Amino acid sequence: MGLLGILVGLALLVWFAYKGWSVLLLAPVGALVAAAFAGDPLLAHWTQTFMGSAGRFVAQFFPLFLLGALFGKLMEDSGSVSAIADWMTEKLGAERAILAVVLAGAIVTYGGVSLFVAYFVLAPMATALFRAADIPRRLMPAAIIVGSSTFTMSALPGTPAIPNTIPMPFFGTTPFAAPGLGIIASAIMLGIGLWWLARCEASARAAGEGFGADQPGAADAAVEDPVIRERAVAAREFDPAEIHNSAPAPDQPGIVAAALPLVVVVVVNLLMSFVVLPQIDAAFLAEPRWGGTTLSAVAGVWAVATALAAAIATLLAVSGRRIPSLRATMDAGANAAVLPIFSVASLVGFGAVVAAMPAFEVVRDWVLGIGGGPLVSLAVATNVLAALTGSASGGLTIALDALGPTYMAIAAEKGIDPGLLHRIAVIGAGTLDILPHNGAVITLLAVCGCTHRESYLDIVIVGIGGSLAALIAVIAIGGLVGSF
Known part of the structure; x- marks a missing residue:
């Protein structure tokens, strides 16, 4: 009965989330259904297991959700994201429209701009370029996915x-775990994505297929759709409802001023990870007042x-004075972080209740018993959970909450570098999360004025296919020579 309860709770979560119901409601209901089938105390699971795990997730990661959403909103309202997109358009032109969209997406997301902020800038850029080059509109979502949701999300070191x-x-x-393998994986994802899009462009030209009809107002309609919003907030770290809740700058900064904050993200991240934090005497973290933790457990987040x-x-410092209403922009950015983190935390709480069920031992034994060793089983676990939840973040946290200590024990026993586990887990979570019910996919299609029928196959090839090929390569190389 316990295993049946887990399956029923998960089915309810997936089905109603796909219908647009709030994960904030669905996750505790699904968790209580699983607990009821197991005969466990419901209120104890809700207040202790569910909320305890959800609270720990918020405590660990709210600074990153908050700062990420705030940075994305500031980049948008200062005109910096648009300036970078326009600069790429000018440098590459309509004859390399696909490459321009891909590279613009990669630059802004690797620099820390929230995904949904990037979508609402990249979609107009792609529309203008694809129209000028007479490339079918249906290829726009796939081009944006390649640059913003594949290698810069899960593989490129330091993202x-x-x-x-x-x-x-x-x-x-x-954040720089297994950098060499991450670069290899990034090259595979980017290569497959560009190859497929070039192939599709050539086929469309041969068939006489052009850009097609414009879809005016698609982006505004996506922002105002409550169903899209509910699906989106569990998928990424920015609430799209806050996109238009502040005024953008009337003009754009120069390209140097626009790109400088992105460079700072990369450089400071690198310095903190390899220069500053390793020299800190953090013995004080072991004290109860600091949670009895270690530097290695918090250094990445720091x-x-x-x-x-x-x-x-x-x-x-360089562009703040250009923002018409800095307070409104700051408020919108901060507010944009709240619903996403609590949605993902609710998924994490659901996973904690499921993992506490006695029947979960069957699931854990099945996962660990998958042929190919711990690297393969970790990839399968993160893939499956990200696919079911429609969230790379949620699926990844559920998997690591339940199985992370087990994999660390296996890694210590077999001499596996934890950096390799890190990279495989992240790439795995960013593969099958791009299923039709994923909030980011639904939002992107709406913003581009496309449908699943028109564009989803190309998203599968460049998003799932490219990431899966990279994941296989990382597992194979990592299994042979280890992490580097």
């Missing part, structure tokens, strides 16, 4: 994307938080 930060407290790693804070300070 401040939330999924890349989640394994750090579990494995004691940094590095990314410091990098984002430094980038925000830089942006305010």
